[in-house]
Amino acid sequence: MTKNLSESFPYISIGATTGATFSTTVGNIGLIGSFGGISIGATPIIGAGAVVGAATYGAVKAITKSDPTAIGFIGMGSYGGVTLSSTIGGMGLGVGGTAFGVGMGAMATFGGVVGLGLYGFFQAINSSPKNRIVDSFATFERMEGKILDRVSWQETYNQTMVELDFVLTETAAKQKFTDLEIEAELAQLQKNIDCQNQPNFSPPPTENSDLQPQQKLIWKCTRVIKAHTASIHALAISADNQTFATASSDCSVSLWNFKTGKRLYTFFGYSQEVQTVALNPKTPIVVSGDFEGKITTYNIDTKQHCHTFFAPNSPTSHGDSIFAVAISSDGKNVVSGSADRTIRLWQLETGKLKRIFNGHQDKVWAVALSSDGKTMASGSADKTIRLWNINSYQPPRILQQHSGWVTSLVFHPTGKILASGSTDFTVKLWNLETDCLVCTLVGHSEPIFSIAISGNGKMLASGSQDGTVKIWDLPSGELLQTLAGCYPVAFSGDGCLVSGGDGKNMKIWHQVMWDGVDFLSGEWWEILGVTPNADAETVKLAYRRLARQYHPDVNRNKEAISKMQIINQAYQEFLLARQA
Template structure:
């Protein structure tokens, strides 16, 4: 029961801006944040959730803090290394721009027309960590972009009123208006400070608008010096008219500037500093001139995103037609001009060194990291951009296959969270996937009337199974031998049987009077079970050709069917919310679980009844037994996944798959204030809105899986679970939900979960024991702390000759944890003989205890066996191909 959320697959990017912090790429996925390690090629999802879809994120310059803002203007301040939420704050308006200052002490937030400067919280304990420093209300329209100066004293602000403003963050005795950069004909998309290469002094400003124009503004130091030498105001005359300041204010400002000039002259006399010419004059009071105007010439496409790298003086821009360009400034030399796709690029950013470019496309769910010097991809990931319908684990639990409404089949590596192959030959939605037992072949069924077999070695479609007349397949099953393939249809209510070797149609099983949505072979024999909307579950003897040998009648439509791993029990879900368990050998009804109250989720916006009185969605559409058959997972058109104890028929736990208020069916009670004469306010489209159209807007009109009695929701996507699978090792399970594939696991080493903790058990005590060569004591202390990094550190300090004695002294309660660590080391550590010797000694010294407690230790033993088997297969492939090289090295070493 100790399953915890681990990762989110099936979607790499869903909209908003992405940020690179060090070697990690942070991207919003719904109301979660995905973190991709670009060096280790590993992705994980942070454990917290925002209230709704994330719209803006920002990372502090040192990479310690992350600020996440959702569509409801709720913000989370996160300790990024520890992945924990420190503070919450709700802004009063929609956040349109967000950025940390260069030193990380301040945060600039664009709230519509307002610009607010907040003090950044830190690690210290405070009653109210967020403190509002300043508020600027000079903009006439919504703010679109921000940029801080290198010293964090000034900030550039671009807005939809076609103007760019330069603000001074520090307060002065007399409030002054910002400097205005005018001339653009469309809303400003990006604003950036440019600096000299040898110093950090600001010398130019770049402003970029949506029509593809980039203006370069230079700091006119000579004119500013001449204008200020006579004590005149350094703002242009037209700006003084806009400001409307009084003569008294002008005199005060002139006096301030005169004093600054005197101080500057004194500094110039005492020092030859280059920056002394303008060090005493504020930037927003100096004179800026428009150096030149350049155009990217991509009409009729619009410029949608841009970024600037200050050290390299380069600009990257993305357009609505999928084209991006990289330009060297200020000469405006095009370095690269390429096309990613035909869809709009919604984000483009540089990394800190400037050698990597990151692009995101919200409509395709695509995320790319491109090394522009070598013109090679560092990362290329694209998730499903429609709902995931089905998934399946490989027999070794290393891979996960998914099929979706976008007609694609994707195969993911579970450990890294990356998709390594995509099959797109299907021409309609993929409804079922299944791995063969040999781990090298994948099958998929689709509504296009085909069942396809995919080779995972050569990555090709080597078999296609069809029918004499077109049919739509919604279920798929493969027998244990891999010789027979069965698929159920939604239109003809038949089950088709093919031979895997010859692709020939062997038989057509008829008898159902409704769509065959559930199909599964018995794990122990060749018996096939099928469930249909005709209120029956039928047992078929496929190999003997006897047809239906048993029929189990129900009172309502049967939605799915599942065999227990030992083949002695059959579970099926019906439309009335019950899970019925049968004995397939004797044909006896064993017991029934009433799950209507357990699966009941939130209220849909189109419902006219409360969630308690509504009958929609109170049923299970997918079932899955655990590896040992002791519990069963059940999910459906609800925000909950239920875990039941099979023997006692009791609810063990409910997992809430999402708390995203951007989805429908999450809230139990709706706010009547959001209801209008035309319907719910959230379902009314604003034609004038220019919000980026992402994945959520595409999925409108989902038909609720086509279930009988399902209500069509033409508004927001509904929170639901379409498929559930438990890994063969029993250590994790996956759920195909509206937001993607949610991974839950009990192998989460990051969470601090000490086994036996007291005041003397500390990391310092472990280091002290290692320094005194007390390796046994250090290992026991690390096991009590249960921190994986410390355990691994202590293991490698042990000498090979000391392994038998230390292994025999390990308490039996730590055996499972130690096996899990060794299983992980075998997959990533090069010291194979050392780790295998540890495993051998543990089995020798504690073999009796392992045999007596094999049921408890079974998951850890299976994980260890899986790692050793995979390692053995890899060595078998490497050694024969390098036989002569090994012989040569051995002969050289003997000499």
């Protein structure tokens, strides 16, 4: 050990001396990133020089001893540099009035040098390989923790910002957007950056453009309704757009005033959770299906029970739970899908069973009727969609492309397209004239349990367990917007959207004109762009991402201050919610 120390001492001493000389020559150095700003004095620079000296010694020892462990230390150091860079984002280094951007490549190189330096240090003290690896990981964790958990940085940050005098921000931004080669567009893009699945970029401006943001419609939550005491499985909107109904695991169906959000009435005549609900477009009748396997109808005006549908010689409508019901456009028939693998056609007025459709090999999760009432679609846990002719006994046409359960179906208003949602996280569009798959909409990260198409046929909404509702353009399949919500989803005839909130709540959405200023609104998780149940680390990273975008020190747009205040308030609401 003494020999190794004596061999390494000249390398480390020369490195430290070089660091001291460099510090004396150029003065203090400023380092800035998402963690704030840090003024680097002489001591850290001398330490860095010593590390470089140790790295040189380590390289010499590795070559002379042909020790492959050195490669492991370099790789470990590079990986630590990359991890640190990906966690805190880009950084900048200010030296003598000049600023440099520090990207992931530079961090990887720096990490590799540190790793080789650690190898040199441990060679000098002759530690065992096992202890060297453990100690190295601990060193990297301490380095990363000091940066990521730093909170008392404001004073140093202000000092560093004065020294860098904003040249750092301009340099980093120009480097990031070099390929655009349009300086005016750079300013516009910096203003409009949003989450990757919700692009808000305006088209590139033409020459001599005044750079005004392009106006467009976006969805904004206008009301949150505290609806049920348990999960909401389904919703239906009346034909006159005045009322909507919700079905819940709390064994009830509730009616709501669409305009005011007030509860009109709740039907409690269920012994088990209610899985599905539909409203008759012609008469004031609500139809529901429950976990017990019963279909029940109530009169909305009188609030009286109308019928419970019974299959012949059975105390229930189906032999197992009912997951879906749909009413024909003329209001005369009801179809139901069940875990007993059948679809059943009923006369709505009397509750009489008219026909049973067999063919699925697993639970039937979804049913839908075409606007002309001639075609019925069913979706199953057997991963197939079957298209039935209501008026004939021909075998169904079978569509097979999903890799998960088919949980939701809806016909396009033209009757030529069918949309299907699945537990494979996708929505698929089908051409009903050819039975061919048109396109697959990909974006959700968890199963989809509800889809809806707007009355004009131009938009599709999908609700998922991932805590989002996505709005898609039809027929292009382009993702237009991602909303904070969940299934179920439904469009009203006048163009509004209703969705699930946090599982027990409902949200009403309207389209508003986006002016590029007041687009940060809603619940704290909507503002920060996360799901309501996101963990603390995810929320923190989302806050940092927005802070890097809108902090007045890096965004001189006049609206940046107000936006940053909204972001700060959202983060404070998250912290308060955690303490509650």
